[in-house]
Amino acid sequence: MEQKKFFELVQRNFNHKLNSSDDTGNSSRAGWDNEVQKQGYYILTKGNWFRHAHIAVNFHINIPIALAPHRHDFFEIVYVYQGEITNKIDGKLIEMHQGDICLLNANAIHQIGKMQEQTIVLNILIEKSLFENAFFYVLNGNELIFNFFANSLYKKNQEQNYMLFPLMMYQHTDALEMLQKIIAESFTKQSNYQTATELTIILLFLELTRAYRSYQERESARELNGPDISQIVQYIGEHYQDVTVESTAKQFNYHPNSLSRILKKYTGSTFSDIIQKFRINAAKDYLEHTTMSIDEIVSLVGYANKSYFYRIFREETGMSPAEFRKK
Incomplete structure (x- = not known):
């Protein structure tokens, strides 16, 4: 109009x-x-x-x-x-x-x-x-x-x-x-x-x-004088199974504390929150499109503690992994 x-x-x-x-x-x-x-x-x-x-x-x-x-x-x-x-x-x-x-x-x-x-x-x-x-x-x-x-x-x-x-x-x-x-x-x-x-x-x-x-991306690239925030998040997403804040900071030449602050400022999420999002999304994808057991999926997406995975998965989706697979 x-x-x-x-x-x-x-x-x-x-x-x-x-x-x-x-x-x-x-x-x-x-x-x-x-x-x-x-x-x-x-x-x-x-x-x-x-x-x-x-x-x-x-x-x-x-x-x-x-x-x-x-x-x-x-x-x-x-x-x-x-x-x-x-x-x-x-x-x-x-x-x-x-x-x-x-x-x-x-x-x-x-x-x-x-x-x-x-x-x-x-x-x-x-x-x-x-x-x-x-x-x-x-x-x-x-x-x-x-x-x-x-x-x-x-x-x-x-x-x-x-x-x-x-x-x-x-x-x-x-x-x-x-x-x-x-x-x-x-x-x-x-x-x-x-x-x-x-x-x-x-x-x-x-x-x-x-x-x-x-x-x-514009604001973070200006502050970082290098890669923008989307490149850092993309790197985390590509290595979500075993990536750490230390390994990510080393990849982009930052101190871990500086990297954590930058991620929080431009994404509103902590490093742990971002990792968790990628892992839960991957778990959902495996539950929907494979017949792998839940134990196998827990290990594959990077969680060492099955009980912790179950708690986080329910917080993120409102249901258990088994319920999610059946829906």
């Missing part, structure tokens, strides 16, 4: 939202207000958001319930279409500018500050079941997005419950086009728009993953 038509579509729906909105859902204010007073935030459940589709698009406006700290039982994309906002997430204040995207998981407690009159912010709400079904497998090859959702779905502890994509990071990709298509489909509701939004959001995540990976 050309930008002029998209702007007119957003503006028309935004004005309609402003004109039709009452103050806050005053009839239910006592409920969420009490939650905020007791625990510092209220829980926004999926309610009627997903009656007709697994994805819903909504405007963020200056009403008390929208400005109060809260978390959801679904995922959310905050997109600043016009203007700028502050977004306080888990106590950390984030400044977002026009074009910025913030992806929030179901554990994030956040609060958007009161907006200027001309500011337009859209929220794309995504039901959990979307990822527990088809999306979970489609995104498996894209570690950045996949890990973010998988950790939230299985309620793992995360250092950060959000991912921020500034416009400058993704502006040379098709991500903005995908994002605006989701919004336009949700507003116009043409035939099969539900399917269109679900397919398009996969493309959006793929574009954001590519953009982030490219950013990682």
Whole structure:
């Protein structure tokens, strides 16, 4: 959709939202207000958001319930279409500018500050079941997005419950086009728009993953003055059975401590986490495509302790190796 038509579509729906909105859902204010007073935030459940589709698009406006700290039982994309906002997430204040995207998981407690009159912010709400079904497998090859959702779905502890994509990071990709298509489909509701939004959001995540990976490579190559971070991760993946942080550091002429710091900075994962990801993925592949015993697979992928492998495998997949093989 050309930008002029998209702007007119957003503006028309935004004005309609402003004109039709009452103050806050005053009839239910006592409920969420009490939650905020007791625990510092209220829980926004999926309610009627997903009656007709697994994805819903909504405007963020200056009403008390929208400005109060809260978390959801679904995922959310905050997109600043016009203007700028502050977004306080888990106590950390984030400044977002026009074009910025913030992806929030179901554990994030956040609060958007009161907006200027001309500011337009859209929220794309995504039901959990979307990822527990088809999306979970489609995104498996894209570690950045996949890990973010998988950790939230299985309620793992995360250092950060959000991912921020500034416009400058993704502006040379098709991500903005995908994002605006989701919004336009949700507003116009043409035939099969539900399917269109679900397919398009996969493309959006793929574009954001590519953009982030490219950013990682540029920034890490500049800091390392040599190989970028993807080359180091690739080396780990090629030698995952017996590689160590010491052998990897020696290969790329770094001190092990420096290498560990660089990996954490640019991938968000420790050396051990990266190794574990490669080993578990290899184990899953052997379970799906061979008849080897689980004991053989444990040894082949580099684990010396079978009990430890079973624990890690269940944490990563939500099931035992035997259950995974049968599914």
